[in-house]
Amino acid sequence: MTDEVLQKAINRMQKGNQIMVDGFMSLANADGQQNYSEMQSSIEKIEQGLSQYNSGLATKRAIAEGQEPRRVALQWFKSQMNLLPTAPKSEQSNIFGISIFHLGVMTILFLFAFVFIWVYAYKMRRASALLEELKIAPVNEPQVIENENKKEVSENLNTSPTFDKSSELNGALVTSNESTDFTSKKKGVFTGTVHVIGIFNETHDVKTIRLASLAGEPLPFNYEPGQFVTFSLNIPDQPKVIKRSYTIASSPTQRDYFEVTIKREEQGLVSRFMHDNVCIGDALEIKAPNGKFYFNGNNEENIVLVSGGVGITPMMSAVRYLTSTCWKGNIYFLFCARTSNDFIFERELRYLQSRHKNLHVLVSMTRVEGTAWMGPQGRFTSQLVNDFVPELSEKTAHICGPPPMMDAMKNMLIELGMMPQRVKIEGFGGSSPVKKENKPQSPIMGNIDKNTSIKAEAINNGFEVSFTQSNKHAKAAEGESILDVAENLDVDIDSSCRAGSCGLCKVKLLEGQVEMDVDDGLEEDDKENGYVLACQSIPKTPVKVEV
Incomplete structure (x- = not known):
């Protein structure tokens, strides 16, 4: 029996050897011809011969060592099927039958659970203490506060003031209590230092500068949409501090920062300084808020906002405020610029219009040659405005922009039936106006x-x-x-x-x-x-x- 198995093993080794020789010869010929498929077949033939030779060798060796043929065959089969046992691992030390690794993981989880429970209990005790303080805190009577010759009544309510933490463009969710007067919590004018936390390019010559409190706290003042801030600037080569005012373009509901949007004028000392010299991290002296030109939605059911060029800034403050507080009235927003490249806040306006059905936007460009602008062209006409704003005579309008544009729009709206006292304008400029000889003088x-x-x-x-x-x-x-x-x-x-x-x-x-x-x-x-x-x-x- 052993001799017969030995002979078969020798024959298998010889056959395997012959197959490998043939495979190598075939591989050499295929390599010379660069026949890749034949080369792959030759390699498979060599592997087949090597397998046969290896099985015969294992059998011959086992017989020579005196092993039982059946055991030799079983050992070879297991090796081919990868069923041989792996080398035994050294025994790891353990405690109570648990490995050190698992014991460490369990300890960490236990400590985490303990800390979590302790923090939860601490917060609950803190919340309970705050509730007790609220229960015993006295309710203050309404206070009459004098501010810019205008008396306002503010009450300390038991409801917490709410406001959005980011702009409408970033998709912020704005909640509100019964009163949506975000500007009645903090009265008076703030004079102090703020720092620049962001600078954004709106167009080729317009930038928005974002400013916040130095300590990262909420703004130390409240303002109405459309009011302005006055900067006191130390500009190089200037003998004294230069003061300049810019409209706050952000919404009063934004309590962490405010923004000003500034157009760079080649002859403008301050605008060039703000564009070219002011950087993120700079500290600037301000006085805010100021101005009587604002609209917060009170006492009006609809509003018409007309602007030209950078005069859009107070209108954007109003639009951002009215949309963030979900004002129910209709907002008719009319804006005129020279070209589509001068369209400030274009993307934000389109976003707000798509989100708020009561925001109606009409934009016209005065120079459209060489641009892709497909909307209204030229300055606003009486027919265009009258068709866009229904029942115009019953509404109130706010206008801001270059003086000729404001004069023309004011006269147009009055001719269309709007009461003169319902047309509000915001003038801006850098020099004192020149008195016209034919203009009636005031008393x-x-x-x-x-x-x-x-x-x-x-x-x-x-x-x-x-x-x-x-x-x-x-x-x-x-x-x-x-x-x-x-x-x-x-x-x-x-x-x-x-x-x-x-x-x-x-x-x-x-x-x-x-x-x-x-x-x-x-x-x-x-x-x-x-x-x-x-x-x-x-x-x-x-x-x-x-x-």
């Missing part, structure tokens, strides 16, 4: 002794302007305003539009008379109490101003 403001005589030589030499608090005085040249004299003397009077609209340069006239072309920035109470607009006030007698 002379101020009190003067009836026996005072105005001599011709006094007119030629200018009138004395005295600033009582600063203890400075100088003569005003012909046509020079009180604000011009103040700036020459380094007397600090806040100013922004220099067109008589914003009311920021309001000062109290103690003595003398002035003449103002525009007094839109004054309330009736202001006029009765002797306030004038420094940017518009041309002295007609020697005057004293409380500054």
Whole structure:
């Protein structure tokens, strides 16, 4: 039996050897001909011969070592089927039958569960303590707060104020309690430092600068949509601090930061500085908020917002606020720009319009040659506006943009039936307006002794302007305003539009008379109490101003 198995093993080895020889020869021929399929077949033939040779060799060796043929055959079969047992692993140390690894994992899980339970219990105790404090806290009576000659009533409610933590464009969910007056929690004007946390390019010459509190806390002031902030800037090569005001473009519901959107003007000292020098991380001195040109949805069922160029910023603040608070009225947004490249906030407006069915947007471009603009072209016409805004005469409009555009739109809306007092405009610019000769002059403001005589030589030499608090005085040249004299003397009077609209340069006239072309920035109470607009006030007698 053993001899027969041995002979078969030898024959198998010889046969396997022959197969390998044939395979190698075939492989050499295929390699010379670069016949890859034949080369693959030759390799398989060599492997087949090697397998046969290996099985015969294993059998011959087992017989020579005196092993039983059946055991040899079984061992060979297991090796071919990969059924041979692996090498025994060394025994690992364990505790109570559990390996050290598993014991470590269990310990970590136990510690995690303990910490989680402890934190939960701590938070529950803290919440319980806060609830107890709320229960015993006294409810304050309503307080009447005086702010910019306007009395407002604020109540401390037991409901927490809510506001969105990001802009509508980022898909923020805005919740609200019964009162949606986000600007009634914190009154007064803030003067201090904020820092730049972001700068975004809106168009080729317009940037948005995002500012926040230095400590990363909520803004230290509240504002209405459309109000502005005044920056006090130390600009290189300038002998004194330069002040400039920009409209806040963000929504008052955003409490972590505010944004200003600024167009770079080649001749604009401050706009060039803000574009070219201001960087993320810079600290800037501000005074905010200011301005009477705003719309928060109160006392109106619909609103018409008209803007041109960078005058879109106060309108965007209003749109962002009204949409984030889900104002129910219809918003008719009309915007005009030169080209589609000057369309500020285009993507955001399209997004808001798609999300809020009460937002209606009409955009027109005055220069469309060479662009892909397919919408309305040219300046707004009476027919276009009348078709876009239904029942126009019953609505209120806010307009902001270049002065010629505002004048044209104001006249157009009045001609279409809108009441003049329902048309609000926001002027902006960098210099005092030039008085038109054919324009009716406004009444002379101020009190003067009836026996005072105005001599011709006094007119030629200018009138004395005295600033009582600063203890400075100088003569005003012909046509020079009180604000011009103040700036020459380094007397600090806040100013922004220099067109008589914003009311920021309001000062109290103690003595003398002035003449103002525009007094839109004054309330009736202001006029009765002797306030004038420094940017518009041309002295007609020697005057004293409380500054």
